[in-house]
Amino acid sequence: MRLIFGERWNGEYCNWIALVNKTLLRLVRTLIITLSLPFLVIACAVSPQVVNMTAQAVPSPLQTTPNLAPPQQHEAYFQFMMAVRDELSMNIDAAKDKYRLALESDPSSPYLHARLAALHVGLKDHDRAIGHVDAALKEPEIDVTTQVLLADVLVTIGVFERAAKLYDIVIQRDTKNPDVFIKKGVLLLSLNKLDAAKQALQRGVDIRPDLPIAYYHLGRVALGQDEPERAIQYFERAISGKQDFLPAYLALARVYEESGSVSDAIEIYRTALMTLRGSPSVLRSELIRLYIKEQSYESALVLLEEILQENPSNLEATLRVALLHVELKQFEKAVSYLETVVTHRPSDVMARDYLGLIFEESEAYAKAIEQYKQVLAIDDKYLDTIVHLGHLYYRMKNFEEAVPLLQKAVQLEPQRIDLYLVLAFGLTRLKQYHDAVGVLERGVALGEEVPHFHYHLGIVHEKLDQADELISHMEKTIDLDPSHSDALNFLGYYYVEQGIRLDEAMGLIQRAVSLQPDNGYYVDSLAWAHYKMGQTREALVQLKRAIILVPDDPVIVQHLGEVYLTLGKWDEARKAWERSLELDPENQTLRDAFQKHGFGNPMVKDGI
Structure with missing residues (x-):
């Protein structure tokens, strides 16, 4: 009987290692992209979800220059001006006290209540802020400017419906104020009321056609209505009206990226970098991310090197440069950068883990093990290193060390289905077949019909001489993946060895050979099927070919x-x-x- 984990150790081992390597490669690339500097939180640029209305519609009350519309009472006027001075100097507590004194002298001033409401919002005292809003709105004589400020306060606190009604009151009093229409439109957009938001924003544009912020938010509405081409037009209009409009550049680039035009997105970021003063870091971050996504690692390195020239002590950029050199297989450079990171941050487990990966790739196994063990000394639950060290022990065929590590990995992350496969492989190599079956069945129980699980269950049941289970799992594998050539070959060869169902066996093996005509093991199975069916000369022809393929x-x-x-x-x-x-x-x-x-x-x- 051909023993897949015996005589055929090399071929099957390579399949397992390939599986682990694919998992590691996905991890490396995911980490590089994750590390390509954090994005600016412009989710609103690509979708209409609820956003931070303080940022989008209302400046922070602590950063708003007070409107110099002082109360009429002399003492109130004096305290008001002193409060304005303190507020502009960011002496908020003093400003709050003086506004209160002014309010004592002029208790019917809606604007003083509005300023106090804004200050309390900045201090995150929302209850007092609401109290002042209520007090201001009770006053019969309240101007439009104060009403807008009160609505802005309500938006900042998150009382959106009440704010929208107050904006409507303002609009009834002042139908020619484009800013109020835009504020209302942004608020409605955050509530996902897209049609109403579009109508309000368009009213603002009709009043004043040269408002870039209105076109920006109309672009957001268009995205929410699944109209990316119209969104592009709006974002471009916003940029044409305000060349340094960073959110519009980011939104436009994201639309191009989401539509698959990554090259256009890259061009937008490059244009923005040349246009905006100071080259905002988010632009370089996004451009680096896209270069990495497109595997333009050299271009990403150029930008990262610029960052390091500006700030040589930027260890995050240093780490990213190292990971890109790993992708380019420039291991000596990668090691140099990673060693810089661990010199300054000895407990940086990610940098040490990647040093281990590089040493492993270079077959410097002792150095790799040293780095991995240092990581686990810092954090014995660092999953990536646990998996990497287990993988290294597999490569060294040291399954006694590998299996406990993979068992721990499964305990730490029981939903990672690939870990069950790798652990089962190690258990099989240790001839712990029943344990291997248990691990694989736990993987199947996760609810995913993965052909590999049934295939390897079939292999282990063959070791246990459990023919019915072997056949059942191999047939299940083929049902799930008719092109699973290993399962086709395995089951066909098993039938040949048992001398049963030879016609079916021949068909299975022929399918495997048709999928991989230069696989010497499959050709050998075909030859052996011919031999068992009495077709000796055809068997000889196929065996000679198999030996050429696998000498x-x-x-x-x-x-x-x-x-x-x-x-x-x-x-x-x-x-x-x-x-x-x-x-x-x-x-x-x-x-x-x-x-x-x-x-x-x-x-x-x-x-x-």
Whole structure:
């Protein structure tokens, strides 16, 4: 019987390692993109969800220059002016006290209540802010400016519906004020009332067509209504009216990116970098992210190097540069940058983990293990390193060390389905077959129909001589993935070895060969099926081809010897079996057959 985890160790091991490597590659690229500097929180630029209305519609009350519309009472006027001075000097507590004194002298002043409401919002005392809003609105004589400020306060606190009604009152009193229409439109947009938001914003534009902020928010509305082309037009109009309008650049680039025009998005960011003074870091961050997304690592490196020239102590940029050099397989440079990071931040587990990965890739296994162990000494639950160290032990075929690490990884993140596969592989190598079945069944229980799980369950059940389970899982694998060539070959070869369902076996193996015509193991299975069906000469043709594809596989060479023996070519049979025993000296079954057929002692060639 061909033992997938015995004679076929190399091929199946490579499949497992490829699986782990794919997982690690996804992790590396995900981390690089994640580390390509944080995005500016402009979610509002690409979707109509609720946003921070303080930022979008209302300046922070603590940053708003007070409107110099003082109360009429002399003492109130004096205290008001002193409060304004303190507020402009950011002496908020003093300003608050003086506004209160002014209010005592002029208790019917709505504007004093409005200023106090704004100050309390800045101090996050929302209850007092609401109290002053209520007091101001009770006054019969309240001007439009004060009403707008009160509505802005309500927006900042999050009392949106009441704020919208107050904006409507202002609009009834002043139908030509575009700013109020825009404030109302932004508020309605945050509430996802897109049609009403569009109507309000358009009213603002009708009154004053040169308002970039209105076009920006109309672009947001268009995105919410799934009209990206119209959104692009609005964002471009916003930029044409205000060349340094950063949010509009970011929104426009994101629309292009989401529509698949990454090159256009890159061009927008580059234009913004050349246009805006000071090159806002978010632009470089986004441009770096897109370069990495497009695997334009050299371009990303140029920008990161600029950041390091401006600030050589920027360790985050240093780490990103290192990871990009890893992607470019420039390992010496990567090591240099990573060592800089760990020198200044000895407890940086990510940098040490990547040092371990680089040393592992360079086959400096001792150094890799040292870095991984240092990480786990800092944080014994750092999952990436646990997985990486387990993977390294797999590569070293040290399964005794690998399995406990992977068991811990599964405990730490039980929803990561790939960990179950890798752990099961290690358990199988340790001949802990029942444990391997348990691990794989836990993976299946996660609710995902993954062909690999059923395939490897079939392999382990073969080890346990559980034929029904083996066949069931292999058939399930093929049902889920008809192009799963390993399962097709495995099940077909199993039938051949058992001497059952040979026609079906031939069909399965032929499907596997059609998917991978240059896979020597599949060609060997095809040859063996021909042999078992009495088609010896066709078997010989296929075996010769299999040996060309896989020259040093002991099973294939043993099969060749058996075919030669059947054809009466005893000398060729003896030579083939001698070669097979050289490749696998522990094959006692073949050694016995060698002597049984009168070939003598297989350790003594040509009678010597």
